[in-house]
Amino acid sequence: MQILAQVAFILALAIGIGIFVRNIRRMIRNIKLGREIDRTDNPAERWGKMAKIALGQYKMVRRPVSGIIHVIVYLGFIIINIEVLEIIIDGIFGSHRIFAFAGVTYGFLIGAFEILALLVLVGVIIFWIRRNILNIYRFRGRELTTWPKNDANYILYFEMVLMTLFLVMNAADYQLQLNGANHYAMAGGEIAGAFPVSGLLLPLFEGFTDSTLIIIERTAWWLHILGILFFLNYLYYSKHLHILLAFPNVYFSKIRPKAEFDNIDAVTKEVQLMMDPDADPFAAPAETEAEGDEGEPEKFGASDVFDLNRVQLLNAYTCTECGRCTDQCPANNTGKLLSPRKIMMDTRDRLEEVGANINKNGKFVDDGKQLLDDYILREELWACTTCQMCIEACPVGIDPLSIIVEMRRYLMMEQSAGPADLNNAMTNIENNGAPWPYNQMDRLNWANEN
Amino acid sequence: MAENIQVPTMAQFMAEGKAPEVLFWVGCMGSFDDRAKKVTKAFVRLLNRANVEFAVLGTEESCTGDPAKRAGNEFLYQMQAAGNIEVLNGYEIKKIVTTCPHCFNIMKNEYPGLGGNYEVMHHTTFLKSLLDEGRLTVEGGKFRGKRITFHDPCYLGRGNDIYEAPRDLLRKLEVELVEMKRCKKDAMCCGAGGAQMFKEPEPGKEDVNVARTEQAMEVKPQFIAAGCPFCNTMMTDGVKAKNQEQNIEVMDVAEMIANAEDL
Structure with a gap:
């Protein structure tokens, strides 16, 4: 019987981790559909930023209520996972609380896990109330309906259930140890672990036989670990990948001034060619380096996920839809259609659609859709003031602005599809060096005016 | 006020075989927009006052x-940049100051x-350095004790992490500096x-701009200080939209310093 349980456990573990690895590989494959970008410069600064913002949750606590609760849930998640290590070892070898030999230290750890579990439970309940009962701007967005709204709640329910199972498991285990039950009680009658929270549940078990308690303990134990394995695989299908991706995402985030946009090198080459007096305007296009396949001219800007860079696609998978960006976006605040969070969600949804297409067909088969228009509307793109508030607000280093600008580049340079009044300003800059139709020769007139 | 400002051009410096200490990049707003031109001239008066050898x-x-x-x-951007860089490099420009955070x-x-390497300063940072070096002195004058809030331009503040230079200048004016919630x-x-x-x-x-003006109105300022010609226009329009022209005036930090000095 015992050996059967061990085999079942190992099987569950292998399947759970196996599917997870498959999904992560698919995610990496999808990210690699994007353009290459070098963000390996200044490793010291990048590690430092990661330590401060991802590990240290520096930006989270700028909003004290949600920030501090998030830190508790985050610490709980990381620290309670030490216990999962013991659960896995016990599951494989059929042992009971293998680390119990650590004595007082073990008691301290289990006690700390229990207190954290309780704090996480309370924190997650507050999160649920904030999301569903309080009227908070960033949880009301038009992109936060149906699946994204349910997804966020499922995650909270999950954490509530996992924490409850953890505490019930400990309570039953504690009672069994007190009863001196075989396999549970330690030689010498010592108690393995300390149970400051689950100990309070003991009155619920009054009059239960050992076998009933064992059923309760085993059920909670199994549901807890199976729940964790399920949750691990739920990550990829939810908004919750940030618990893993926040770290690489912050590492690869922009470390230049926020107002600095990249220069497109291909444009620089063309401009140099145009300004070069020795260039022959009628010459056949040079056999340029390996850029682009079959000499296809490079596309400017982005109309689909393939045109975005890999950091932008990683950004999309990392976004946990917290909405801090949208909450402070001047366009969104004044009722425009633009929501930086939706830009990230759309990018991810489209990338997942492309990924599913590849899973099905072996390679991407044109589906007649693209990120522009089918997901992100032009009206959204043109509402952006490029104020960089979204980048500043994001607690995990996502840059929605860069995607907006990349898509504007496509509209302007590939489609000449800017708003008419903006096109007038562009024409003026081209003709007379200012966005208005003033003569460049009048540029110093102010010095002589009164 | 009788205007008596000296605005030498780079071409003039070049003709005399001299180089200025700094190039003042005026920008399109500063050159053509009636409101921004006043800021341009106020800044030039300050440069004249501090005996800064500058050129435009x-x-x-x-x-x-x-x-x-x-x-x-x-x-289009890269075409403009290439042209400007050619001019700037042709004059061997090393240092640039501008009243526009976008140009900055x-x-x-x-x-x-794209090959244009210069030390570029926003005018508030430049004025701050003139004060620190003792080349310019500022006293409260007519702004002393006035309730003023500074509206951070995105491309100066968040975009380039410059928050204190304009505030330091306002503090020199001995104003009552109040901060908006955002x-x-x-x-x-x-x-x-x-x-x-x-x-x-x-x-x-x-x-x-109206939403932002409402945020400014929450702290009941007599003046909204700006550091960007675009912000200046937008906030001025916002104040008008809220019918607050009688209560709130929008001014560039440089204008305030120049006006305090009655330059």
């Missing part, structure tokens, strides 16, 4: 390409990649950035 490009100056770049027209950002951060890193945009200045806003509930 005058008719050789052209749009930096900022609205084009933010709008997505990388090609693009020349400081984006021109280097200030510094969290400051809300005036609504002009990203080439919005040159187009109609998308449909929505409210204009961004």
